[in-house]
Amino acid sequence: MWLLVGLGNPGKEYEATRHNVGFRVVDLIAARAGAPGWRSKWGAELAEIKLGSERVLLCKPMEFMNVSGQPVTRVASFYKVEPSRTVVVHDELDLPFGRMKLGQGGGHGGNNGVRSILTEWGTADFHRVRVGIGRPAGGRDASGWVLGGFSEAERQELGSVLERTADAASAIITDGGPAAMNRFNGKAGQPEQPVKRNKKEGSSKGDGT
Numbered sequence: 001m002w003l004l005v006g007l008g009n010p011g012k013e014y015e016a017t018r019h020n021v022g023f024r025v026v027d028l029i030a031a032r033a034g035a036p037g038w039r040s041k042w043g044a045e046l047a048e049i050k051l052g053s054e055r056v057l058l059c060k061p062m063e064f065m066n067v068s069g070q071p072v073t074r075v076a077s078f079y080k081v082e083p084s085r086t087v088v089v090h091d092e093l094d095l096p097f098g099r100m101k102l103g104q105g106g107g108h109g110g111n112n113g114v115r116s117i118l119t120e121w122g123t124a125d126f127h128r129v130r131v132g133i134g135r136p137a138g139g140r141d142a143s144g145w146v147l148g149g150f151s152e153a154e155r156q157e158l159g160s161v162l163e164r165t166a167d168a169a170s171a172i173i174t175d176g177g178p179a180a181m182n183r184f185n186g187k188a189g190q191p192e193q194p195v196k197r198n199k200k201e202g203s204s205k206g207d208g209t
Contacts, residue, residue, distance in 0.1 A: 001055045002173050003081040004029065005072055007090040007113035009147075009208040010062045018133040019065060019146040019209065021162070022089040022113075025131070026058050028166045042078065043071035052174040057081070061113075064208050069116030076121075086126040087172050089165065090114055093142060095132030097154055098161055102168055102181045103128050110142075112209055127177055129169045131161070143209045 006026030007019075014020050030038075033049035035058065040046075045060040059075055061068035076086060084104075090111050095101060105124045108115035118124055136145040150158055168184035175183075 001057060001079055001081055001085070002051075003057050003059055003072075003076055003079065003086040004169060004173070005059045005061070005086065005088045005117075007065060007068055007088065007111075008060065009065050014147070014208060016149050017147050018091055018150060021091045021131045021133065021165070023060050024162055025089045025129075025165045025169060026060055028162055029170060030058050032166065042074040044075055046075065051170050054173050056173060065116075066112040066209065067116055068113045069118070069120035072117050073120040083121055083123050083126040087129060087169050088114065088117065088126055089129040089131065089169050091133045091146060092130035093133060093135050093146070095130060095134070097132050097134045097150075098157055099132035099186060100161075100165060100168060100184060101128075101130040101132075102172065102177070102185055103130075104177055127172050129165060129172070131165050147208055 004026060006022035006024070008014065008023030009017070009019060030047050030049065033051065035047040035049050038045040038047045040062065043061065043063050045062055047058045049056050049058060057075070057079060059072065061071040063071055090113055092101065093110060104127045106128065107124070108118055114128070117126070133146065136142060164184070168180055171180035171183060
C-alpha cells in the first residue's frame, strides 16, 4: 500500500487558499479514481483507491498545517506504510506559480506541514510534490500570502496546474520516482526556476500556516 497525502487546512475559510493546493490535488485524484467517499479517522480524512496495480490510501490531515505530521504518522503507523512509500503534495513558495518539483528527501523549505511531518516521523525519506505558488511582491507577509486566494490570472490556469500535479503524484506510485521526476519536473519539459528566497518563513503558532 501507498500513502498519498495532500497538505492543507481544515475549514471552509481555507478551501480556496494557496496553502490548500495539496487538498485539492488529492480531491482530484479521488474523483478521478471514483473513490466511494471519505471517512474520518486518526485526525484525517481517508479514502482508498487503486492506481494501476497499487492500493493507495489518500489522506487529508484535518488538523492545522503546523501539526499535520501527527495525523499523517498515526495513519502511516496503523497501515504500516513506510516513508519511502509515501507521497506528500504541498505548496511551495520558492517556485513560481504553475511550476512543480518532484523529489525525495530534503528539508522542509519553510513549509510548516512538511516541517511537522519531518519532526513526527524523524525521517525525510518520503516523496514530495512541490506545487509552486510564488512569493508575494514587495516584501509582503508570506503568511498572509499562503492563506490568501489565487489571483484572477492564476485561477485561469489553476485547473490545468491541479490536473498536471495529480498526474505527477500518481506517476510516482505507478511509474516510480525517477521516471516521474524526468517527466514532470518543471513545466512543459522545461527545468524549474526557483524564486530567490528573501528570508526563512514559518510559524509554530496554530494559525494555519
